[in-house]
Amino acid sequence: MIPAAFDYAAPKTLDEALRLLRRHRDARLLAGGQSLLSVMKLRAATPKMVVDLGRIRGLAYIKETAGTLLIGAMTTHEQIASSALVWKRARALAEAAEQIGDIQVRNRGTIGGSLAHADPAADYPAAFLALEGVAVVKGPGRQRTIPADGFFTGLFATALKPGEILTEVRIPLKPAIIGSAYRKMKHPASGFAIVGAAAVLRAGSKGQGSQVRLAFTGAAAHAFRAKAVEAALAGQAITEAAVKAAMERATEGVEMLEDLAADAAYRAHLVRVYGARALLAAGAG
Amino acid sequence: MAAMTMFGASIKRREDPRLITGEATFLEDIRLPGMLHAAILRSAHAHARIKAIRTSRAARAQGVVGVFTGRDFADLNPLPCAWQAGGVKNNVNTPRVLEIDRVTFTGAGIAVVVAEDPYAAEDALALIEVDYEPLPVVVDPEEAIRPGAPQLHENAPNNICMDWSCGDREATEQALRAADVVIRQRLINQRLIPTPIEARGAVAQYFPATGEYTVWMTSQCPHIMRLLMSAFVFGIPETKMRVISPQIGGAFGSKIYLYPEYCLVAALAKKVGRPVKWLETRKENYVATTHGRDHITDLEVGARADGTVVALKVKTLANLGGILSTIAPGIPTTLYGRMLSGAYRIPHISCNVVGVYTNTGMVDAYRGAGRPEATYVVERAMDLVAHKTGLDPAEVRRRNFIPPEAFPYDPVGILAGLKYDSGDYDKTLRRALQMAGYEAFRREQAQARQQGRYLGLGLSTYVEICGVAPSAWIGLPGQGWGAGLWESANVRVHLTGKVVVTTGSQSHGQGHETTLAQLVADELGVPVDDVIVQHSDTLGTPFGYGTYGSRSAAVGGVAVHMSLQKIKDKARRLAAHLLEAAVDDVVFEGGRAYVRGAPDRAKTIQELALAASVGYNLPAVMEPFFDETSYYDPPNCTFPFGAHVCIVEVDPDTGRVKILRYIAVDDVGRVINPLIVDGQVQGGIAQGVAQALWEGAVYDRNGQLLTATMMDYAVPKAGFFPRFELDRTVTPSPTNPLGVKGAGETGTIASTAAVVNAVMDALAPLGVTHLDMPLTPRRIWQAIHGRKEAAR
Amino acid sequence: MKVTITTNGVTASHDVEPRLLLVHYLRDVLGLTGTHIGCDTASCGACTVHLNGLAVKSCNVLAVQADGGTVLTVEGLARDGQLHPIQEAFWEEHGLQCGFCTPGMIMTALQILQRHPDPSEEQIRHGLEGNLCRCTGYQHIVNAVRAAARKMAAQAGGR
DSSP states (O other): OOOOOOEEEOOSSHHHHHHHHHHOTTOEEESSOTTHHHHHHTTSOOOSEEEEGGGOTTOOOEEEETTEEEEETTOBHHHHHTOHHHHHHOHHHHHHHHTSSOHHHHHHOBHHHHHHHTOTTOSHHHHHHHTTOEEEEEETTEEEEEEGGGTEEETTEESOOTTOEEEEEEEEOOSOEEEEEEEEEEOTTTOOEEEEEEEEEEOOGGGOOOEEEEEEESSSSSOEEOHHHHHHHTTSOOOHHHHHHHHTTTTTTOOOOOOSSOOHHHHHHHHHHHHHHHHHHHHTO | OGGGGOTTOOOOOTTHHHHHTTOOOBGGGOOOTTOEEEEEEEOSSSSEEEEEEEOHHHHHSTTEEEEEEGGGGTTSOOOOOOBOOTTSOOOOOOOOSSOOSEESSTTOEEEEEEESSHHHHHHHHTTOEEEEEEOOOOOOHHHHTSTTOOOOOTTSGGGEEEEEEEEOHHHHHHHHHHOSEEEEEEEEEEEEOOOOSSOOEEEEEEETTTTEEEEEEOOSOHHHHHHIIIIIIIOOOGGGEEEEOOBOOOOTTTTSSOOHHHHHHHHHHHHHSSOEEEEOOHHHHHHHSOBEEEEEEEEEEEEOTTSOEEEEEEEEEEEEESSOOTTGGGTTTTTTGGGTTTTBOOSOEEEEEEEEEOSSOOBOOOTTTTHHHHHHHHHHHHHHHHHHHTOOHHHHHHHHBOOGGGOSBOOTTTTTTOOBOOOOHHHHHHHHHHHHTHHHHHHHHHHHHHTTOEEEEEEEEEEOOBSOOTHHHHBTTTTOBSSOOOEEEEEEEOTTSOEEEEESOOOSSSOHHHHHHHHHHHHHTOOGGGEEEEOSBTTTSOOOOOSOTTOIIIIIIHHHHHHHHHHHHHHHHHHHHHHTOOGGGEEEETTEEEETTEEEEEEEHHHHHHHHHHOSSOOTTOOSSEEEEEEEOOSSOBOOEEEEEEEEEEOTTTOOEEEEEEEEEEEOBSOSOHHHHHHHHHHHHHHHHHHHHTOOOOBOTTSOBSOOSTTTSOOOOGGGOOOEEEEEOOOOOTTSTTOBOOOSSHHHHHHHHHHHHHHHHHHGGGTOOOOOSSOOHHHHHHHHHHHHHHHO | OEEEEEETTEEEEEEOOTTOBHHHIIIIISOOTTSOOOOSSSOSOTTEEEETTEEEEGGGSBGGGGTTOEEEOGGGTOBTTBOOHHHHHHHHTTOOSSOSSHHHHHHHHHHHHHHOSSOOHHHHHHHTTTOOOSSSTTHHHHHHHHHHHHHHHHHHHHO
């Protein structure tokens, strides 16, 4: 299996990359390549132009500034999974990174590439949503931010516009994250999530108890937040009974994916099970 | 004298240095000057008439040397079916090199591009235009045999390839009527994809001056390939073809067969006048290489209240796919129906197998081949009897075991004249239960159930048939195999004392270059490193049938042993001459021939080899050189057996199965290299467990394979397994002088049933008695959920 | 496109198509055929090599992405005819049967041991998730990685 022929450019700067995207409307961006090259080999994607972001310096970093965790788009899963800072500040993201693919994939694959690819069964999207991350995007002559909540728009579809490049992922660390976790049922062949659940608990303001965020991947056309569950648990103690009761509403308004691994009923059940497991793990610290 | 202990020694494999350094030459590594690359266009439809194929655009593409369709090879015969179900009519339909006007499964080859490099070949595939007339599709064998189903082949009414039976149906039915309990169960043995990590491939070169072909191919049996290609497909003298299997990256049965592509590449090499290489992609491997298993079985088992089984009646639909692979009909008949007595004395057995064509990929032998299916039926039956009678499953097995004194045992005639050679089935069961801590486990299980945890223990006390040979039994007059099934070996001791073994066996992971050398080292008293084992090239090795069915030690190894006896005898006679002693007074032992009572009057094997080679001073009637060939055709097969125990925990929330422990006590007869046998057993267990829990090929109703990549088809990973706990008993096979039985398939044959029995044991409190494989979380959760719903 | 890649210590420049996969560059351009191809989907790991010190599936990397980089393949492990301890361990522990997955398996094992010099069984099994073996059932491979860890620790201690 061999990709169809394409032209290739490896710009050294973001501006150069943006210019290339303007010039080649059907260009595809190559980050770690762990998803794109696979689909190109199967000729499910046949871009005429590939713009490789791998030569642009300064897009791989993890740092904390002013109450925000900043992660460069070209930071690899391995760098995230082995970052003490991420484990400490946003454990759900580290747990998601650690469970992606395998060593080799984690060594190459990047957070920006994964989020922009928006595979419905990828691991990061759940953590990104539950952590209320923000995508920083550079486009022709401007920069904008896209909150996680509006980032995923469909199957392999995001709010990124043609000509834009995702450059950074921001995770707000205030209010303080008390606990977070990512739990997943792995597909035995692909390693993707049959269902993945990320839960984040933040300190509530002025003694109002905790704020709860719960998001799922693998279950629907794109990752989603279970807002009814979040509302039901807001300010509540995260106990098994409370969680179980709240999880009954986890799939409200969401159409479950169906495939060989899980039909809709089973998937909805897994959403409840893994959602509860992620919440309880987050609640445990 | 250290060399005398090689039989039974866990020495390091001699084939490994080239493999761990990347030096080995696998098929993909072969490059010949001027070599071209072929890529095959495969049918997008499962059932269709091909109205037209337009190749001109592809032919004009850059780097393309030629584009061909089936019409370009109309002079070649369809591939042969070399093993047909014995004693019944087989409605045979086999592939052509490229199909010409009709396809019966998605993935059948219909055109080929030959280009300067593989990139250009693959690019050009997209430029070939095909007009299909889609025909109605049937993928389910039960639907395929119903009136009105789409018909795949004119000569196979109702899509039936063959209808085969064994045993005494009337007596079995009568015994079932008289039984205290009768259990009926439908069992689905799902379709599997063998998935060697190396897919298939071939390279061919044609020499116009002599009209000779050399074909490298990923084959477990190069001699058979040459025979079938030259005599059946090409219609040329066998002497015009040389077949070489290079280093083979795993096979598990899928590389036994003659495939269209091997013939195609040879034909192309002649057509284009340059060497041609074809490498299968993984996707092609999944759609166009053979699959395994795929049975729907209705089982009826009758027993007395004390658990004694009185009758077993089995009716099986075997899905053979859209067209027949080389030995497809033989697998669900001889290797399945004839093994349905299992390890038990069952007085009445009856089996009917209907082989069915459907619009799916070819199905043929996959590791275990028929015997895992039989073991699954029998071992599930034992558990169903235990469940119904309320007896312990271990006890039910004990009550039905063939006792040690009953060997050789004839399983009421269903083996068509063969008998189980030797066994002590209870011994392996006792040992396995002891390792498992059976009584303690049952207590733990009862406690766990109180806490809402679902632990289960499953048994599989199997027997299998290996060393498949007796030509007179397996051959056309008997079981329908279209030739003999003996094995060959030549042993030569060169002037320098170095030993060259050539064998018709074909090693693709089994370690023959080590184990056969161990046999030589012991018998001739030479260091293992002085022995080289050559195989896999029709030039320079004696005709042999190759490696499959766990036959290479029990048949091929014995052929080596026989040649060694001839060499030892000649060495003794030569030594007697040189030492001026009577032949009867000369003993050959530990690499030396000496005069009895005078151990100093001796010649080493090296001295004797030198004398035999130079030929200066030989007895009057003796030919120079130690060079002996043997063809070993055993009097019987061998019957390895054992007891496997699997312990699982089922998570009722998700339906996930976790294997907590896996214990295997096997008896494969005498063991040449324990480390290698352990490896065979472990690998086999992994494959069998994978069938129980993860693997399954799935077609949609249009005949498209939904599990066509490794992202969909769950080949197990390292983290899926616990550490397997192994032990062995040794019951030598009386069939052959080495006492070996065969170890390549035991793990696969035994383990599937052990795992399923364990999961059913775990789910027993929920009232679940049977679920079909693979036991995915989804399937288990649905069963649990259904029970809970019903209970509400 | 021109690429310059240092493979097993040897630097070479070649003109390649952008779509050339790193594994084909190694196998077909450099003739280093120890790195194998077992799937189309970056699932099996038979093609694992190290690129700039990181284990990667070379069927899922373009040669142009490796431009200016350093590649280590199975052929580069043995030094002066002396097998690498991981190679020795695979041999001694019977960590291979057909041997097709072995070069990739060894290269991943190397990365595991670089990150966990004394790995637990769990770490090894988890670490090998991206490498499929159909022959061994993995047990002897796990044994080999553990044995290699001991050998490498002994070597490091001996220096």
